[in-house]
Amino acid sequence: MTTETATARSGSVQSVERAFELIEIIARAGGETTLSGLAGDAGLPLPTIHRLLRTLLALGYVRQLPNRRYALGARLxxxxxxxxxxxxxxxxxxxxxxxxxxxxxxxxxxxxxxxxxxxxxxxxxxxxxxxxxxxxxxxxxxxxxxxxxxxxxxxxxxxxxxxxxxxxxxxxxxxxxxxxxxxxxxxxxxxxxxxxxxxxxxxxxxxxxxxxxxxxxxxxxxxxxxxxxxxxxxxxxxxxxxxxxxxxxxxxx
Structure with a gap:
């Protein structure tokens, strides 16, 4: 899903769509990926990705591994x-x-x-x-x-x-x-x-x-x-x- 597609959807909340998109990218990558991998696949600015990840990390839907890679969280x-x-x-x-x-x-x-x-x-x-x-x-x-x-x-x-x-x-x-x-x-x-x-x-x-x-x-x-x-x-x-x-x-x- 591209940013343009998300913007065009009537009645959608773009930040929610983007957050779920990051989760789906991690899932497609086998359950974990790098920040650069997220940025490349999502096509979003790094500040936006950082902001979304902070929220997902706080909620437990994403976790950060010791090697700095991002993985699916236990709450899922x-x-x-x-x-x-x-x-x-x-x-x-x-x-x-x-x-x-x-x-x-x-x-x-x-x-x-x-x-x-x-x-x-x-x-x-x-x-x-x-x-x-x-x-x-x-x-x-x-x-x-x-x-x-x-x-x-x-x-x-x-x-x-x-x-x-x-x-x-x-x-x-x-x-x-x-x-x-x-x-x-x-x-x-x-x-x-x-x-x-x-x-x-x-x-x-x-x-x-x-x-x-x-x-x-x-x-x-x-x-x-x-x-x-x-x-x-x-x-x-x-x-x-x-x-x-x-x-x-x-x-x-």
Whole structure:
């Protein structure tokens, strides 16, 4: 967002927009950045940035590290948790419908810095089912929701995210190198959905789609054992996931 854009917005408070812009710049930089980085990205005079930072520091939304870099403040943690819970609660009926229609566990997750965090889940009625604790953070490169989210981003951003987080391989089918991941993401962008084919856990398959136009990148998924979640299941699941994601997008908009 440019200063001109902020000025042109009817009824907006420019100082508030600028303060949030600084927070977003720090978040996009991986959670911390330098004063020169803020100045370059925000396009604001240094005195203005200093004034905004003093306020954000005093309120706890930004903190200054010993190396003089600026980082996201602890006060944002509670806000993020509450926002995630609210989003998860509001979208739970869509997950319940997916479980009713498909019989497998449905999840919703969102991007959390360089990881993905699960914000809602409705379990399958089957005795053998998948369970992921709400609030759990996971890598982006080896989960269905993570890859669906990554596919909405450009390759440069993907590279930055997975480089910071690393690419562990919990199973022999997990992506262990960037080139393989980027090739998979290209296929996901082309077909419109992601598949976690035993990449997070052996014997488990997951279909996932991103929520279009979400304010924070997010995705929904259904997952279960290979014996039930096969290619035929995917043919039925993907249109239902896409329809649910579109309804969630409208509700968030």
């Amino acid at each position: 943690i509670h806000l993020g948790e509450q926002a995630g819970q609210q989003i998860g609660t509001g979208t739970r009926p869509e997950l319940q419908k997916l479980v009713a229609d498909l019989g497998e566990t449905a999840n919703m997750a969102m991007l959390d810095q360089d990881m993905v965090v699960y914000v809602a889940q409705v379990p399958s009625p089957h005795a053998m089912r998948m369970f992921t604790e709400v609030g759990r953070r996971a890598h982006l490169h080896d989960t269905g929701v993570g890859k669906a989210i990554l596919a909405t981003l450009d390759d440069e951003t993907v590279t930055e995210l997975v480089t910071r987080a690393g690419m562990p391989t919990p199973t022999p089918k997990s992506h262990g190198d960037l080139d393989g991941l980027l090739a998979d993401l290209a296929r996901i962008r082309q077909r419109g959905y992601a598949i976690d084919d035993e990449e997070q856990e052996l014997g488990v398959r997951c279909y996932s789609v991103a929520v279009p136009g979400a304010p924070t990148p997010m995705a929904i998924s259904v997952s279960g054992p290979l014996t039930r979640v096969d290619l035929g299941f995917g043919d039925k699941a993907v249109p239902l996931l896409e329809a649910a994601a579109a309804r969630i997008a409208r509700a968030l908009g």
